[in-house]
Amino acid sequence: MSNLSVTCPAVDRQQTFSDSVFPFVYFCDGSPSLEDARSWVAERREQLLAEATQHGAVLFRGFPVNTAEDFDGFISALELPNFPYQQSLSNAVRVNRTERVFTANEAPPEVNIFLHHEMAQTPIFPHYIMFFCEQPAETGGATPICRSDVLLERLAEQQPQFVADCLAKGLRYTNVMPSSNDPQSGMGRSWQSTLGVTTREAAEQRLAELGYQGEWIEGGCLRATTPVLPAIREVGEATGERRTFFNQLIAAFKGWRDTRNDPSKAICHGDGTPLERVAVEQACDLADELSFDVPWQRGDVALLDNFIAMHGRRTFSGTRKVLASLADAHRVG
Numbered sequence: 001m002s003n004l005s006v007t008c009p010a011v012d013r014q015q016t017f018s019d020s021v022f023p024f025v026y027f028c029d030g031s032p033s034l035e036d037a038r039s040w041v042a043e044r045r046e047q048l049l050a051e052a053t054q055h056g057a058v059l060f061r062g063f064p065v066n067t068a069e070d071f072d073g074f075i076s077a078l079e080l081p082n083f084p085y086q087q088s089l090s091n092a093v094r095v096n097r098t099e100r101v102f103t104a105n106e107a108p109p110e111v112n113i114f115l116h117h118e119m120a121q122t123p124i125f126p127h128y129i130m131f132f133c134e135q136p137a138e139t140g141g142a143t144p145i146c147r148s149d150v151l152l153e154r155l156a157e158q159q160p161q162f163v164a165d166c167l168a169k170g171l172r173y174t175n176v177m178p179s180s181n182d183p184q185s186g187m188g189r190s191w192q193s194t195l196g197v198t199t200r201e202a203a204e205q206r207l208a209e210l211g212y213q214g215e216w217i218e219g220g221c222l223r224a225t226t227p228v229l230p231a232i233r234e235v236g237e238a239t240g241e242r243r244t245f246f247n248q249l250i251a252a253f254k255g256w257r258d259t260r261n262d263p264s265k266a267i268c269h270g271d272g273t274p275l276e277r278v279a280v281e282q283a284c285d286l287a288d289e290l291s292f293d294v295p296w297q298r299g300d301v302a303l304l305d306n307f308i309a310m311h312g313r314r315t316f317s318g319t320r321k322v323l324a325s326l327a328d329a330h331r332v333g
């Protein structure tokens, strides 16, 4: 057994729910080797994953993780199948640092990335997302996280009809992809990179396979509309019956804005009807109230169950290097 000195301290502004805290924190004391830390993770991998599901997020602080390679090694000990960025339909521009690890989003510091479940606006999404702080920003740059099950519960109390509509009708998302990567946008990934193709014919074929509708528009851009995707997800029996607001509604409504995209056209119900503005604004406000800002310190690692917790990015100044890794791809249905 690995011999690490690890405690589970309470942290400032940590949230408490009936059977969980948010986020759950492991603090490592002393100066173990990365190998020891890897053994510690491997020995309790099932427990750590169960904690990620129960609490939504697990923060590891003080562990010997200093580089992208260390982070890769640390999370590899969880033995989860990697979900490579190249295979994802994410619309963020990212740069790989190791096979498993990439920059979280290349969007400029003044761009606010609103709360979302990773890739819930596509039919293929990861069960887990992991972050590593290589360098905290000078100011700002926290990663807000939000318990989506709690959000849904509160929203259902305030807007029962809206939640019923979300459940019954699902959601469709529309976005415009540029013909080459646009690093000035939080959603600037080119259609070639997003779809893993080089020609328009191949793009059309890939869209058809995925059930998308596509339209070529000015500037060589592609406007793509997803098939109907669920807005609410039932999460496994292990922790009791839970439903989460597993979608991209908040980010699409508040944030899908760049030179090509207009948030008012980004999202509708599965039957094409518009979303009720007041209800959407209430969802956004509730999510803000429920957010916990991960106050990054160099070397921090966070493990999120993407089916339970949303994440985003606050604006910042200075250089901020937060890396990410995705694991365990699921397909809709």
Ligand SMILES: [Fe+2]
Pocket: 116, 117, 118, 119, 311
């Ligand atoms: Fe994300």
